[in-house]
Amino acid sequence: MTAWESGEAGPGGAGGRPTASSWDGLNVCVAGIGVSGRAAARVLAERGARVTLVEGRDGDDQRAQAAELESQGVTVRLGDGESLPEGTELVVTSPGWRPDAPLLVAAADAGIEVFGEVELAWRLRPADAAPWLAVTGTDGKTTVVRMLACMLEAAGHDALAVGNVGTPIAQAVLQKHDVLAVELSSYQLHWSSSLAPLAATVLNVAPDHLDWHGTMDAYVGAKGKIFAPGTLAVYNADDATSTALAERSERRAGFTLDCPRFGQLGVVEELLVDRAFTEDPARHADELAGLEDVRPFAPHNVANALAAAALARAYGVPPGAVREGLRAFVPDPHRIQHVADIGGVTYINDSKATQPHAAAASLAAYQPIVWIAGGLLKGLDVDDLVRSSAPRLRGVVLMGRDRGRIAEALARHAPEVPVVDVPDTDTGAMDRVVNQAAALARPGDTVLLAPVGASFDMFANYPARGDAFIAAVRRLAES
Incomplete structure (x- = not known):
C-alpha cells in the first residue's frame, strides 16, 4: 500500500508539498510525449515513481524521444494512447489531451486522479519555492510573460519565463530562482486544481478553443481558475469577463487604457501610471513608463x-525597472511585426492573430488597411470583427480554406470594400497574395497580415505562414 492509498500524504503531501513517500513506487501514467509530457515523466522517474508514458503516434521522432526516456527509467508505449496501463494509480496528462480522450475517461471511471504537468509542478515545489506570477487570457499571454520577465530582471531578480512558454514548469520549479513568470493556457488550467500564484492576471477572454472545452462557460471557467483564493487578481478593467472573474477575489488590481481609478494602472496623456501599488494611491500615481517605451506600439x-x-x-518591482524592462523587451516575431516600407506602404506581419479577438486588436492599430485574411476559422464567427473593422479597410485579400466565410461577412458588412480572392495553396501562393495587396494599397496605407484563422490548411504553423509573408514582401521590395 502506498502512502497515497493509506491517506498519509497524497502527491504533494500535506499542504501541497512533496514527501519522500508521495511518489516512490507510485504507478503513474503520463499521457503524451510532447515537451510537457517528457518533462513530467523525467521528474516523476527521478522521484522513484514507476512511470509509463503512452503516446498514440509511433513515428521516427516519437521513437527517438522514447529511447531517451527509456534510458532514464521510463517505460514508453507508442501507438496506443487509448488504453490505461494496468495498475495505474495516477494520470498526468499533457495539456492538449481533451477530457473526452478514452484513456482519461477510463481513468475517471476508475476513480483515478488526473491532472496536468502544471499541477504536478505545483505539487513538486520545495519549501523555499519561487513564487509564481501567472498569466492567462485569449491573447497576449506570451508577450506579457516576456515583458514581465524583463521587468523582474531589470529589478535585479533571477526570473524565468515558464509554463506554456520557455522551460517546462515541472523542471523549473526544482531549480533555484527568485520568481517565475508563468504562462498558462486554458488547457493547462483545466487540468489544475490547487494552483495559488502570488499574483495572476486574466488578460482578456473571447471565444476560442470551444471545440476542446465544449462551451464558452467551460472555457471561461478554466481561465478563472487562475484567480485562486489568496491570489492577487490583476484584471483588465476594459474586459467585462476578466473584471467579473476578479470580483470574487479579496485582493485585486486593475489595468485600463483609460485614466486609472484608485486601485488601477492606466494611461494619462503619454504615460503609463500606477494608482494601485503606490504608497498613497488615493492621491498619488507613480509614473512607470512612456507610450514610446512600448514596442511594438x-x-x-x-x-x-x-x-x-x-x-x-x-x-x-520599482517604477524605474518597469521602464527599463519595457525598453529591454524584444518582441517575438509574427506579432504585429514591422516587415518593410515599400512605396509609402507599410507591411505588418501578425500571423499570430489566429482568431477574431486577436485580429480585431491588430486591425484597431492601423488605418487605412489592406487586410490579408483567411485560414481555418475553427467554427468561430467573424461578423462582429468585419463589422467593427469595415471603416478601416482599403481592401481585402483572402486566402485559405475558410476564406469564403470571411467573404460572406464582408459582403454583408463592408460591401463597398474591394475583395480579391486567391484560391491557390501552392508554395507561391503568398507571393500572389502580397502582390494583390500591394496593388490595392496606396501611400500611407498598411498591408496587414492578420489572418483570423489557423494556418494548418496551407502551412505547418503560424510562424511558417509569417515567414512566407516576410519572404514575399522582401521579393516585392526587390522587384
Whole structure:
C-alpha cells in the first residue's frame, strides 16, 4: 500500500508539498510525449515513481524521444494512447489531451486522479519555492510573460519565463530562482486544481478553443481558475469577463487604457501610471513608463505592458525597472511585426492573430488597411470583427480554406470594400497574395497580415505562414 492509498500524504503531501513517500513506487501514467509530457515523466522517474508514458503516434521522432526516456527509467508505449496501463494509480496528462480522450475517461471511471504537468509542478515545489506570477487570457499571454520577465530582471531578480512558454514548469520549479513568470493556457488550467500564484492576471477572454472545452462557460471557467483564493487578481478593467472573474477575489488590481481609478494602472496623456501599488494611491500615481517605451506600439500592446507592470509591481518591482524592462523587451516575431516600407506602404506581419479577438486588436492599430485574411476559422464567427473593422479597410485579400466565410461577412458588412480572392495553396501562393495587396494599397496605407484563422490548411504553423509573408514582401521590395 502506498502512502497515497493509506491517506498519509497524497502527491504533494500535506499542504501541497512533496514527501519522500508521495511518489516512490507510485504507478503513474503520463499521457503524451510532447515537451510537457517528457518533462513530467523525467521528474516523476527521478522521484522513484514507476512511470509509463503512452503516446498514440509511433513515428521516427516519437521513437527517438522514447529511447531517451527509456534510458532514464521510463517505460514508453507508442501507438496506443487509448488504453490505461494496468495498475495505474495516477494520470498526468499533457495539456492538449481533451477530457473526452478514452484513456482519461477510463481513468475517471476508475476513480483515478488526473491532472496536468502544471499541477504536478505545483505539487513538486520545495519549501523555499519561487513564487509564481501567472498569466492567462485569449491573447497576449506570451508577450506579457516576456515583458514581465524583463521587468523582474531589470529589478535585479533571477526570473524565468515558464509554463506554456520557455522551460517546462515541472523542471523549473526544482531549480533555484527568485520568481517565475508563468504562462498558462486554458488547457493547462483545466487540468489544475490547487494552483495559488502570488499574483495572476486574466488578460482578456473571447471565444476560442470551444471545440476542446465544449462551451464558452467551460472555457471561461478554466481561465478563472487562475484567480485562486489568496491570489492577487490583476484584471483588465476594459474586459467585462476578466473584471467579473476578479470580483470574487479579496485582493485585486486593475489595468485600463483609460485614466486609472484608485486601485488601477492606466494611461494619462503619454504615460503609463500606477494608482494601485503606490504608497498613497488615493492621491498619488507613480509614473512607470512612456507610450514610446512600448514596442511594438499598438493599443492592445499597451494593455499587455500594463498587465505585466501590475504583476511586477505586485512583486515589489520599482517604477524605474518597469521602464527599463519595457525598453529591454524584444518582441517575438509574427506579432504585429514591422516587415518593410515599400512605396509609402507599410507591411505588418501578425500571423499570430489566429482568431477574431486577436485580429480585431491588430486591425484597431492601423488605418487605412489592406487586410490579408483567411485560414481555418475553427467554427468561430467573424461578423462582429468585419463589422467593427469595415471603416478601416482599403481592401481585402483572402486566402485559405475558410476564406469564403470571411467573404460572406464582408459582403454583408463592408460591401463597398474591394475583395480579391486567391484560391491557390501552392508554395507561391503568398507571393500572389502580397502582390494583390500591394496593388490595392496606396501611400500611407498598411498591408496587414492578420489572418483570423489557423494556418494548418496551407502551412505547418503560424510562424511558417509569417515567414512566407516576410519572404514575399522582401521579393516585392526587390522587384
